[in-house]
Amino acid sequence: MARNITIREAIREAFDQEMERDSTVILMGEDIVGGAGSPGEDDAWGGVMGIHKGLFGKYGKRMLDTPLSESAYIGAAIGAAACGMRPVAELMFIDFLGVCFDQIFNQAAKFRYMFGGKAETPVVIRTMYGAGISAASQHSQTLTPIFTHIPGIKVVCPSTPYDAKGLMIQSIRDNDPVIFCEHKNIYDFSGDVPTESYTIPFAEANILREGSDVTIVSYGLMVHRAVEAANQLAKDGIECEVIDLRTLSPIDMETVIESVENTGKLVVVDEANPRCSIASDISATVAQQAFNDLKAPIEMVTPPHTPVPFSPDLESFYLPSSEKIVKSVQKTLIN
Amino acid sequence: MSSNIKVITMPKWGLTMKEGSVGDWLIEEGITVDSGMEVVEVETDKITSAVEVSDSGILRRTVAVSGETLPVGALLGVITEEEVSDEELDDFIQKFQDNFVPEEDSEEDSAPKTETVQIGELTLNFLRQGDAEKAAFLLHGFGGDLNNWLFNHQALISNRTVITIDLPGHGSSSKDVGNGSFGFMAETILQFMKELDIMEADWVGHSMGGAIALQLAKSHPEMVRSLTLIGSAGLGEEINGDYLRGFTQSQSRRELKPFVQQLFKDSSLVTRQLVEDLLKFKRIDGVQVCLQTIMDCFIDGDKQVEILTNVLESQDIPALVIWGKEDRILPVDHAGSLPNQVQVKILEDGGHMVQMENASEVNRIINKFWEI
Numbered sequence: 001m002a003r004n005i006t007i008r009e010a011i012r013e014a015f016d017q018e019m020e021r022d023s024t025v026i027l028m029g030e031d032i033v034g035g036a037g038s039p040g041e042d043d044a045w046g047g048v049m050g051i052h053k054g055l056f057g058k059y060g061k062r063m064l065d066t067p068l069s070e071s072a073y074i075g076a077a078i079g080a081a082a083c084g085m086r087p088v089a090e091l092m093f094i095d096f097l098g099v100c101f102d103q104i105f106n107q108a109a110k111f112r113y114m115f116g117g118k119a120e121t122p123v124v125i126r127t128m129y130g131a132g133i134s135a136a137s138q139h140s141q142t143l144t145p146i147f148t149h150i151p152g153i154k155v156v157c158p159s160t161p162y163d164a165k166g167l168m169i170q171s172i173r174d175n176d177p178v179i180f181c182e183h184k185n186i187y188d189f190s191g192d193v194p195t196e197s198y199t200i201p202f203a204e205a206n207i208l209r210e211g212s213d214v215t216i217v218s219y220g221l222m223v224h225r226a227v228e229a230a231n232q233l234a235k236d237g238i239e240c241e242v243i244d245l246r247t248l249s250p251i252d253m254e255t256v257i258e259s260v261e262n263t264g265k266l267v268v269v270d271e272a273n274p275r276c277s278i279a280s281d282i283s284a285t286v287a288q289q290a291f292n293d294l295k296a297p298i299e300m301v302t303p304p305h306t307p308v309p310f311s312p313d314l315e316s317f318y319l320p321s322s323e324k325i326v327k328s329v330q331k332t333l334i335n
Numbered sequence: 336m337s338s339n340i341k342v343i344t345m346p347k348w349g350l351t352m353k354e355g356s357v358g359d360w361l362i363e364e365g366i367t368v369d370s371g372m373e374v375v376e377v378e379t380d381k382i383t384s385a386v387e388v389s390d391s392g393i394l395r396r397t398v399a400v401s402g403e404t405l406p407v408g409a410l411l412g413v414i415t416e417e418e419v420s421d422e423e424l425d426d427f428i429q430k431f432q433d434n435f436v437p438e439e440d441s442e443e444d445s446a447p448k449t450e451t452v453q454i455g456e457l458t459l460n461f462l463r464q465g466d467a468e469k470a471a472f473l474l475h476g477f478g479g480d481l482n483n484w485l486f487n488h489q490a491l492i493s494n495r496t497v498i499t500i501d502l503p504g505h506g507s508s509s510k511d512v513g514n515g516s517f518g519f520m521a522e523t524i525l526q527f528m529k530e531l532d533i534m535e536a537d538w539v540g541h542s543m544g545g546a547i548a549l550q551l552a553k554s555h556p557e558m559v560r561s562l563t564l565i566g567s568a569g570l571g572e573e574i575n576g577d578y579l580r581g582f583t584q585s586q587s588r589r590e591l592k593p594f595v596q597q598l599f600k601d602s603s604l605v606t607r608q609l610v611e612d613l614l615k616f617k618r619i620d621g622v623q624v625c626l627q628t629i630m631d632c633f634i635d636g637d638k639q640v641e642i643l644t645n646v647l648e649s650q651d652i653p654a655l656v657i658w659g660k661e662d663r664i665l666p667v668d669h670a671g672s673l674p675n676q677v678q679v680k681i682l683e684d685g686g687h688m689v690q691m692e693n694a695s696e697v698n699r700i701i702n703k704f705w706e707i
Contacts, residue, residue: 196510196619199618204588207588
């Protein structure tokens with residue numbers, strides 16, 4: 001049975017069902033229970049975005065309010081995972097992952113490989129990414145490509161409540177480290193979500209809209225702008241296929257290439273900076289594997305290669321918009 | 336005035352349909368139509384089918400234009416008896432359009448809602464429509480759910496209260512199928528009947544649902560008023576085992592789609608949304624195990640384990656067998672060697688999902704069978 005809930009509720013439900021099912025699942029992070037000094041009642045704050053609200057009363061000690069030291073508790077989560085727990089650690093902003101690079105890049109990502117497959121690190125690191133709320137350069141970045149660059153880490157980025165729940169459950173059950181990226185402007189998006197537990201396999205892109213004129217590939221919040229652009233273009237008779245990657249590592253290039261074989265045109269929309277990004281990675285792979293199918297140069301819709309500006313006007317100018325996507329699609333159709 | 340004017344409106348196929356896109360008109364303006372005739376194609380995000388009229392008369396106006404997307408209940412066309420003037424007709428259409436409120440916008444949600452019943456540990460989800468004294472149950476096949484009857488349910492309620500069920504392990508019912516046998520399914524449904532206080536019913540089963548209905552007729556003939564078996568299992572050995580295994584084991588859209596296409600005569604009916612909905616079902620915890628458990632009881636390689644044809648011989652129950660000639664899951668030959676008293680209808684244009692692909696014909700056949 002499905003009902004309409006938000007992404008915030010979908011993630012909370014995934015935690016609730018997995019914690020109920022598996023006693024090794026624990027939650028950690030700054031203020032995830034109720035904040036310093038709170039007795040941690042049922043109505044406690046539940047983290048900066050309220051994702052964990054209501055869970056403390058049910059799971060008590062399995063929810064750890066950590067000190068404000070990302071490098072310490074992310075290291076602790078990784079260590080706990082290596083010792084048989086399944087921690088989900090919330091690291092408020094993706095921008096702060098920089099202080100735990102060694103724990104993530106050199107430890108979590110390498111354990112399985114360096115110990116000859118004898119060690120597993122089933123940790124999930126949840127983090128908020130993205131611009132759009134004038135949070136300035138240090139709280140607005142889309143650093144997804146930094147993590148896709150490292151072998152041994154999986155990178156997940158949902159765009160809908162259905163995907164958020166299924167991908168979170170899959171992430172918790174997965175035996176490798178997963179960076180679970182949530183756009184800070186996406187929590188109140190709502191959609192139909194089954195009450196039952198379910199998993200969405202990694203590397204299975206979702207086709208949100210079928211079309212034979214142009215392929216638009218995106219992930220996370222930008223998927224919704226791509227759909228908006230596609231709906232607008234449909235009024236002029238231009239049918240876009242919109243692909244939501246859902247997971248960035250591993251990535252479902254097969255679906256992208258199949259679609260480009262059909263349309264011959266590709267527009268990639270990525271909120272990350274343009275150099276060495278998901279957009280440039282997809283463009284390179286398509287150029288290499290489907291060159292003969294391309295009928296126009298590949299278009300990338302990304303921010304410029306600058307820090308995220310604080311000024312609201314500049315910030316909205318910086319971000320990919322449905323208008324910019326429409327223009328790029330039209331550009332692929334010239335000739 | 337308006338009693339001579341009948342409307343054709345956008346149908347509601349299944350619980351989630353909100354709008355449909357108008358396809359080709361199959362009948363031109365000015366042609367006389369009979370009740371049950373297909374007049375216009377409608378496409379939803381899940382499937383394409385034809386709208387049949389429930390009245391006879393002249394198709395005076397085709398109001399909806401091909402390509403247009405309209406909400407459920409919107410005016411598609413108008414049928415009248417001869418004496419209605421063009422003026423009256425224009426007036427009527429104008430009034431209808433002025434007063435029309437799409438379902439989403441209206442305050443009351445009049446759409447039928449599913450209900451649940453608890454049987455021991457099991458929750459069964461079902462949809463009940465109609466208020467006739469006699470009850471009928473529709474049982475879907477392997478991997479299906481009550482939406483498999485979306486083109487039939489409404490059309491069968493004129494003299495039956497029709498109940499569609501999500502079988503155990505399927506749809507929104509509990510993901511628990513006991514030992515996976517038809518016997519377990521039949522016993523569960525029996526309990527369900529008793530919960531609803533129904534003592535006797537007409538049973539319609541598609542594919543595996545047919546075998547379950549046969550099982551019921553075998554163990555509790557007194558609860559079976561009639562049997563309608565559509566592309567049914569249990570009537571012969573052969574079965575497309577590759578389909579069952581492929582459906583059960585497929586994890587992605589790419590793997591699953593070719594198997595789902597085998598269900599239909601016209602493979603193009605299998606839309607992205609249809610495959611996605613099946614994947615959503617298959618991803619739910621426990622479903623994989625349920626399907627595997629059922630399949631292990633159901634088939635041995637490419638043979639069905641349980642043949643129940645003798646139920647049709649020994650029991651004094653009226654039986655109707657409907658089969659699509661192009662069925663790629665269960666061969667139509669199984670309809671050829673049944674006892675004489677069984678009514679057999681072979682639909683030339685039908686595949687395995689004949690109740691969806693040839694809905695109006697199947698509905699007509701069943702309604703007529705129930706009249707006897």
